[in-house]
Amino acid sequence: MNIEPLKQAALADLKAAADPASLEQAKGAWLGPNGKFTALMRQLGALPKEERPAAGKLINQVKGELESALAQRRGELELKSALPKEATDFTLPGRRRTSGKLHPLTQVTEDIVRSFRKLGFAAADGPEIEDEYHCFDALNTPADHPARDAQDTFYLDSNEKALLRTHTSSVQIRVMEKQRPPIRIIVPGRVYRRDNPDATHNPTFHQIEGLYVDRGVTVGDLKGTVEFVFKELLGSETKIRFRPHYFSYTEPSFEIDFSSPMVRKMGKEWLEIAGCGMVHPVVFEKVGYDPEEWTGWAFGFGIERIAMIRYNINDIRLFYENDARFLRQF
Numbered sequence: 001m002n003i004e005p006l007k008q009a010a011l012a013d014l015k016a017a018a019d020p021a022s023l024e025q026a027k028g029a030w031l032g033p034n035g036k037f038t039a040l041m042r043q044l045g046a047l048p049k050e051e052r053p054a055a056g057k058l059i060n061q062v063k064g065e066l067e068s069a070l071a072q073r074r075g076e077l078e079l080k081s082a083l084p085k086e087a088t089d090f091t092l093p094g095r096r097r098t099s100g101k102l103h104p105l106t107q108v109t110e111d112i113v114r115s116f117r118k119l120g121f122a123a124a125d126g127p128e129i130e131d132e133y134h135c136f137d138a139l140n141t142p143a144d145h146p147a148r149d150a151q152d153t154f155y156l157d158s159n160e161k162a163l164l165r166t167h168t169s170s171v172q173i174r175v176m177e178k179q180r181p182p183i184r185i186i187v188p189g190r191v192y193r194r195d196n197p198d199a200t201h202n203p204t205f206h207q208i209e210g211l212y213v214d215r216g217v218t219v220g221d222l223k224g225t226v227e228f229v230f231k232e233l234l235g236s237e238t239k240i241r242f243r244p245h246y247f248s249y250t251e252p253s254f255e256i257d258f259s260s261p262m263v264r265k266m267g268k269e270w271l272e273i274a275g276c277g278m279v280h281p282v283v284f285e286k287v288g289y290d291p292e293e294w295t296g297w298a299f300g301f302g303i304e305r306i307a308m309i310r311y312n313i314n315d316i317r318l319f320y321e322n323d324a325r326f327l328r329q330f
Protein backbone atom coordinates (compact mmCIF):
# COMPACT_ATOMS: atom_id res chain seq x y z
CA MET A 1 0.00 0.00 0.00
CA ASN A 2 1.54 3.27 -1.10
CA ILE A 3 0.18 6.03 1.05
CA GLU A 4 2.89 8.58 0.35
CA PRO A 5 0.97 10.40 -2.48
CA LEU A 6 -2.15 10.54 -0.29
CA LYS A 7 -0.14 11.96 2.58
CA GLN A 8 1.46 14.61 0.39
CA ALA A 9 -1.93 15.62 -0.97
CA ALA A 10 -3.37 15.85 2.53
CA LEU A 11 -0.44 17.94 3.83
CA ALA A 12 -0.75 20.27 0.84
CA ASP A 13 -4.48 20.67 1.50
CA LEU A 14 -3.97 21.53 5.15
CA LYS A 15 -1.19 24.01 4.42
CA ALA A 16 -3.20 25.69 1.69
CA ALA A 17 -6.15 26.43 3.99
CA ALA A 18 -6.35 30.24 4.05
CA ASP A 19 -8.73 30.60 6.99
CA PRO A 20 -10.08 28.54 9.90
CA ALA A 21 -13.22 27.51 7.99
CA SER A 22 -11.35 26.00 5.04
CA LEU A 23 -8.93 24.34 7.47
CA GLU A 24 -11.86 22.64 9.21
CA GLN A 25 -13.13 21.57 5.81
CA ALA A 26 -9.74 20.05 4.85
CA LYS A 27 -9.60 18.31 8.22
CA GLY A 28 -13.02 16.77 7.57
CA ALA A 29 -12.06 15.69 4.08
CA TRP A 30 -9.06 13.72 5.35
CA LEU A 31 -9.47 12.89 8.98
CA GLY A 32 -13.24 13.16 9.52
CA PRO A 33 -15.56 10.09 9.82
CA ASN A 34 -15.95 10.08 6.04
CA GLY A 35 -12.42 11.28 5.35
CA LYS A 36 -9.98 9.64 2.98
CA PHE A 37 -7.59 8.62 5.75
CA THR A 38 -10.34 7.21 7.85
CA ALA A 39 -11.40 5.15 4.87
CA LEU A 40 -7.84 3.85 4.56
CA MET A 41 -7.92 2.64 8.14
CA ARG A 42 -11.09 0.75 7.38
CA GLN A 43 -9.41 -0.99 4.43
CA LEU A 44 -6.90 -2.52 6.86
CA GLY A 45 -9.24 -5.36 7.53
CA ALA A 46 -9.07 -6.39 3.88
CA LEU A 47 -5.31 -6.82 3.92
CA PRO A 48 -3.68 -10.20 4.44
CA LYS A 49 -3.16 -10.83 8.13
CA GLU A 50 0.66 -10.58 8.07
CA GLU A 51 0.62 -7.19 6.34
CA ARG A 52 -1.82 -5.60 8.73
CA PRO A 53 0.54 -4.62 11.63
CA ALA A 54 3.06 -2.80 9.39
CA ALA A 55 0.32 -1.08 7.40
CA GLY A 56 -1.53 -0.09 10.58
CA LYS A 57 1.64 1.34 12.06
CA LEU A 58 2.37 3.34 8.92
CA ILE A 59 -1.14 4.72 8.70
CA ASN A 60 -1.06 5.76 12.38
CA GLN A 61 2.25 7.47 11.89
CA VAL A 62 0.97 9.42 8.90
CA LYS A 63 -2.20 10.26 10.80
CA GLY A 64 -0.02 11.70 13.56
CA GLU A 65 1.88 13.79 11.04
CA LEU A 66 -1.34 15.11 9.56
CA GLU A 67 -2.66 15.98 13.00
CA SER A 68 0.43 17.94 13.88
CA ALA A 69 0.32 19.69 10.50
CA LEU A 70 -3.30 20.54 11.27
CA ALA A 71 -2.40 21.95 14.72
CA GLN A 72 0.44 23.96 13.27
CA ARG A 73 -1.73 25.47 10.54
CA ARG A 74 -4.43 26.26 13.10
CA GLY A 75 -1.87 28.14 15.20
CA GLU A 76 -0.67 30.09 12.17
CA LEU A 77 -4.19 31.09 11.20
CA GLU A 78 -5.06 32.13 14.74
CA LEU A 79 -1.97 34.34 14.90
CA LYS A 80 -2.85 35.82 11.53
CA SER A 81 -6.34 36.75 12.62
CA ALA A 82 -5.05 38.29 15.84
CA LEU A 83 -2.72 40.64 13.99
CA PRO A 84 -4.04 43.99 12.73
CA LYS A 85 -5.36 43.85 9.19
CA GLU A 86 -3.41 46.90 8.22
CA ALA A 87 0.16 47.66 9.06
CA THR A 88 0.66 50.13 11.90
CA ASP A 89 2.38 53.37 11.00
CA PHE A 90 4.34 54.25 14.08
CA THR A 91 5.33 57.60 12.64
CA LEU A 92 1.76 58.96 12.77
CA PRO A 93 1.18 61.65 15.42
CA GLY A 94 -0.65 60.40 18.53
CA ARG A 95 -4.30 61.11 19.20
CA ARG A 96 -4.25 63.89 21.75
CA ARG A 97 -6.87 64.11 24.41
CA THR A 98 -7.70 67.78 24.86
CA SER A 99 -8.35 68.28 28.53
CA GLY A 100 -10.53 71.21 29.55
CA LYS A 101 -9.50 73.93 31.96
CA LEU A 102 -11.21 75.87 34.67
CA HIS A 103 -12.44 79.35 33.80
CA PRO A 104 -10.07 82.05 35.12
CA LEU A 105 -12.78 83.31 37.49
CA THR A 106 -13.19 79.79 38.89
CA GLN A 107 -9.43 79.48 39.32
CA VAL A 108 -9.22 82.75 41.24
CA THR A 109 -12.25 81.82 43.36
CA GLU A 110 -10.76 78.45 44.24
CA ASP A 111 -7.45 80.06 45.19
CA ILE A 112 -9.18 82.54 47.49
CA VAL A 113 -11.28 79.81 49.12
CA ARG A 114 -8.15 77.67 49.56
CA SER A 115 -6.34 80.50 51.38
CA PHE A 116 -9.25 81.01 53.75
CA ARG A 117 -9.55 77.30 54.41
CA LYS A 118 -6.03 77.38 55.78
CA LEU A 119 -7.34 79.83 58.39
CA GLY A 120 -10.29 77.61 59.31
CA PHE A 121 -12.99 79.21 57.16
CA ALA A 122 -15.67 77.05 55.53
CA ALA A 123 -17.37 77.83 52.23
CA ALA A 124 -21.07 78.71 52.48
CA ASP A 125 -23.74 79.30 49.87
CA GLY A 126 -27.05 81.14 49.51
CA PRO A 127 -29.76 81.81 46.92
CA GLU A 128 -29.27 84.21 43.99
CA ILE A 129 -32.98 85.06 44.04
CA GLU A 130 -33.34 86.87 47.33
CA ASP A 131 -35.90 88.86 49.23
CA GLU A 132 -35.58 92.47 50.37
CA TYR A 133 -35.24 91.39 53.97
CA HIS A 134 -32.04 89.34 53.53
CA CYS A 135 -30.53 91.60 50.90
CA PHE A 136 -31.25 94.92 52.64
CA ASP A 137 -33.38 95.17 55.80
CA ALA A 138 -31.49 92.66 57.89
CA LEU A 139 -28.28 94.38 56.79
CA ASN A 140 -29.51 97.61 58.31
CA THR A 141 -30.13 99.09 54.86
CA PRO A 142 -33.39 101.06 55.16
CA ALA A 143 -36.15 101.13 52.58
CA ASP A 144 -35.16 104.59 51.33
CA HIS A 145 -31.55 103.60 50.71
CA PRO A 146 -30.47 104.23 47.10
CA ALA A 147 -29.09 100.68 46.79
CA ARG A 148 -32.67 99.43 46.74
CA ASP A 149 -33.62 101.67 43.86
CA ALA A 150 -34.94 99.95 40.75
CA GLN A 151 -32.03 101.65 39.01
CA ASP A 152 -29.65 99.38 40.88
CA THR A 153 -31.60 96.24 41.64
CA PHE A 154 -33.34 93.73 39.39
CA TYR A 155 -36.75 92.97 40.84
CA LEU A 156 -38.62 89.93 39.58
CA ASP A 157 -41.90 90.77 37.84
CA SER A 158 -43.68 87.76 39.25
CA ASN A 159 -43.13 88.83 42.84
CA GLU A 160 -42.59 92.40 43.95
CA LYS A 161 -40.51 91.36 46.90
CA ALA A 162 -38.24 88.94 45.05
CA LEU A 163 -35.02 90.30 43.58
CA LEU A 164 -31.67 89.19 42.26
CA ARG A 165 -29.17 89.68 45.06
CA THR A 166 -26.98 92.73 44.57
CA HIS A 167 -24.25 91.41 46.83
CA THR A 168 -23.24 88.24 48.67
CA SER A 169 -23.75 89.99 52.02
CA SER A 170 -27.27 88.48 52.15
CA VAL A 171 -25.63 85.11 52.88
CA GLN A 172 -24.20 86.53 56.11
CA ILE A 173 -27.77 86.84 57.36
CA ARG A 174 -28.87 83.43 56.10
CA VAL A 175 -25.96 81.69 57.82
CA MET A 176 -26.35 83.56 61.11
CA GLU A 177 -30.08 82.78 61.17
CA LYS A 178 -29.28 79.09 61.08
CA GLN A 179 -26.14 78.86 63.16
CA ARG A 180 -24.87 80.01 66.52
CA PRO A 181 -21.43 81.63 66.81
CA PRO A 182 -18.53 81.12 66.43
CA ILE A 183 -18.78 81.53 62.66
CA ARG A 184 -16.05 81.56 60.08
CA ILE A 185 -17.39 81.47 56.52
CA ILE A 186 -16.36 82.48 53.05
CA VAL A 187 -19.08 82.89 50.41
CA PRO A 188 -18.25 83.03 46.73
CA GLY A 189 -21.21 83.77 44.48
CA ARG A 190 -22.83 85.52 41.55
CA VAL A 191 -24.50 88.89 42.02
CA TYR A 192 -26.61 91.16 39.81
CA ARG A 193 -26.91 94.91 39.34
CA ARG A 194 -28.59 97.11 36.79
CA ASP A 195 -25.52 98.40 35.02
CA ASN A 196 -24.62 98.96 31.41
CA PRO A 197 -21.73 96.73 30.40
CA ASP A 198 -18.43 98.47 29.76
CA ALA A 199 -14.77 97.65 30.34
CA THR A 200 -15.19 97.60 34.12
CA HIS A 201 -18.92 96.89 34.62
CA ASN A 202 -21.23 94.02 33.88
CA PRO A 203 -24.79 93.41 35.15
CA THR A 204 -23.70 89.98 36.38
CA PHE A 205 -20.48 89.59 38.29
CA HIS A 206 -19.01 87.66 41.20
CA GLN A 207 -18.19 88.50 44.77
CA ILE A 208 -16.68 86.79 47.71
CA GLU A 209 -17.95 87.53 51.18
CA GLY A 210 -16.25 86.76 54.47
CA LEU A 211 -17.77 86.67 57.94
CA TYR A 212 -16.10 85.99 61.26
CA VAL A 213 -18.07 86.05 64.52
CA ASP A 214 -16.69 85.19 67.92
CA ARG A 215 -16.00 86.79 71.28
CA GLY A 216 -13.43 89.58 71.37
CA VAL A 217 -12.88 89.92 67.59
CA THR A 218 -11.00 93.11 66.59
CA VAL A 219 -10.12 95.18 63.53
CA GLY A 220 -6.61 93.76 64.02
CA ASP A 221 -7.95 90.27 63.23
CA LEU A 222 -9.62 91.63 60.11
CA LYS A 223 -6.47 93.35 58.91
CA GLY A 224 -4.25 90.35 59.59
CA THR A 225 -6.59 87.97 57.79
CA VAL A 226 -7.05 90.17 54.74
CA GLU A 227 -3.32 90.80 54.50
CA PHE A 228 -2.51 87.08 54.66
CA VAL A 229 -4.99 86.22 51.90
CA PHE A 230 -4.01 89.03 49.55
CA LYS A 231 -0.34 88.23 49.89
CA GLU A 232 -1.07 84.62 49.02
CA LEU A 233 -3.19 85.68 46.10
CA LEU A 234 -1.25 88.54 44.58
CA GLY A 235 2.29 88.05 45.83
CA SER A 236 4.28 88.68 48.99
CA GLU A 237 5.09 92.25 47.93
CA THR A 238 1.43 93.20 48.21
CA LYS A 239 0.63 95.91 50.75
CA ILE A 240 -2.83 96.79 52.01
CA ARG A 241 -4.30 99.78 53.77
CA PHE A 242 -7.67 100.53 55.35
CA ARG A 243 -9.49 103.75 54.54
CA PRO A 244 -12.56 104.88 56.54
CA HIS A 245 -15.81 104.37 54.63
CA TYR A 246 -19.51 103.82 55.23
CA PHE A 247 -21.54 100.61 55.00
CA SER A 248 -24.81 100.33 56.87
CA TYR A 249 -24.05 96.84 58.16
CA THR A 250 -20.61 97.54 59.61
CA GLU A 251 -19.33 100.04 62.16
CA PRO A 252 -16.60 101.10 61.80
CA SER A 253 -16.43 100.51 58.04
CA PHE A 254 -13.45 100.61 55.72
CA GLU A 255 -12.44 100.29 52.15
CA ILE A 256 -9.38 98.19 51.53
CA ASP A 257 -6.79 99.48 49.08
CA PHE A 258 -3.90 97.40 47.97
CA SER A 259 -0.59 98.17 46.39
CA SER A 260 1.75 95.87 44.50
CA PRO A 261 4.42 96.17 41.79
CA MET A 262 1.67 95.49 39.25
CA VAL A 263 -0.49 98.35 40.51
CA ARG A 264 2.51 100.68 40.36
CA LYS A 265 3.12 99.58 36.78
CA MET A 266 -0.41 100.78 36.04
CA GLY A 267 0.76 104.21 37.21
CA LYS A 268 -1.09 104.13 40.53
CA GLU A 269 0.03 103.71 44.09
CA TRP A 270 -3.18 102.22 45.55
CA LEU A 271 -6.14 100.40 44.08
CA GLU A 272 -9.45 100.01 45.89
CA ILE A 273 -10.33 96.35 46.23
CA ALA A 274 -12.87 95.57 48.96
CA GLY A 275 -15.31 96.82 51.53
CA CYS A 276 -15.22 95.65 55.13
CA GLY A 277 -15.84 96.50 58.75
CA MET A 278 -16.92 95.33 62.17
CA VAL A 279 -20.41 93.79 62.07
CA HIS A 280 -22.98 96.40 63.13
CA PRO A 281 -24.82 95.62 66.42
CA VAL A 282 -28.17 96.06 64.63
CA VAL A 283 -27.26 93.18 62.28
CA PHE A 284 -26.54 90.93 65.27
CA GLU A 285 -29.87 91.88 66.81
CA LYS A 286 -31.72 90.99 63.59
CA VAL A 287 -30.39 87.44 63.71
CA GLY A 288 -30.88 87.06 67.44
CA TYR A 289 -27.25 87.36 68.56
CA ASP A 290 -26.52 89.44 71.65
CA PRO A 291 -24.29 92.32 70.43
CA GLU A 292 -22.90 92.69 73.95
CA GLU A 293 -21.55 89.15 73.76
CA TRP A 294 -20.60 88.72 70.12
CA THR A 295 -18.24 90.66 67.91
CA GLY A 296 -17.25 90.10 64.30
CA TRP A 297 -15.99 91.40 61.06
CA ALA A 298 -17.16 91.05 57.47
CA PHE A 299 -15.82 91.95 54.07
CA GLY A 300 -16.82 91.66 50.44
CA PHE A 301 -14.94 92.07 47.21
CA GLY A 302 -15.31 91.52 43.50
CA ILE A 303 -13.70 88.44 42.03
CA GLU A 304 -13.44 89.87 38.51
CA ARG A 305 -11.42 92.78 39.85
CA ILE A 306 -8.87 90.42 41.40
CA ALA A 307 -8.71 88.27 38.27
CA MET A 308 -8.20 91.35 36.07
CA ILE A 309 -5.31 92.51 38.22
CA ARG A 310 -3.80 89.08 38.51
CA TYR A 311 -3.91 88.27 34.79
CA ASN A 312 -3.58 91.80 33.48
CA ILE A 313 -6.97 91.82 31.73
CA ASN A 314 -8.34 95.20 30.72
CA ASP A 315 -11.97 94.41 29.86
CA ILE A 316 -14.35 92.60 32.20
CA ARG A 317 -16.58 91.50 29.33
CA LEU A 318 -13.91 89.09 28.10
CA PHE A 319 -14.78 86.80 31.03
CA TYR A 320 -18.30 86.20 29.75
CA GLU A 321 -17.81 85.87 26.01
CA ASN A 322 -16.55 82.29 26.23
CA ASP A 323 -14.07 82.81 23.44
CA ALA A 324 -11.78 79.80 23.70
CA ARG A 325 -8.84 81.82 22.37
CA PHE A 326 -9.13 84.08 25.41
CA LEU A 327 -9.88 81.34 27.94
CA ARG A 328 -7.05 79.05 26.82
CA GLN A 329 -4.49 81.53 28.08
CA PHE A 330 -5.15 80.93 31.78
Ligand code: DAH
Pocket (backbone or CB within 6 Å): 166, 167, 168, 169, 209, 210, 247, 249, 250, 274, 275, 276, 277, 297, 298, 299, 300, 301
Ligand atom coordinates in the same frame (compact mmCIF):
# COMPACT_ATOMS: atom_id res chain seq x y z
N1 DAH B 1 -21.60 94.31 50.01
C1 DAH B 1 -20.61 95.32 49.67
C2 DAH B 1 -20.66 95.60 48.18
O1 DAH B 1 -21.29 94.88 47.45
C3 DAH B 1 -19.25 94.87 50.06
C4 DAH B 1 -19.08 94.74 51.52
C5 DAH B 1 -18.75 95.83 52.31
C6 DAH B 1 -19.32 93.53 52.16
C7 DAH B 1 -18.59 95.73 53.65
C8 DAH B 1 -19.17 93.43 53.54
C9 DAH B 1 -18.82 94.55 54.27
O2 DAH B 1 -19.37 92.28 54.18
O3 DAH B 1 -18.66 94.42 55.62
O4 DAH B 1 -20.08 96.56 47.75
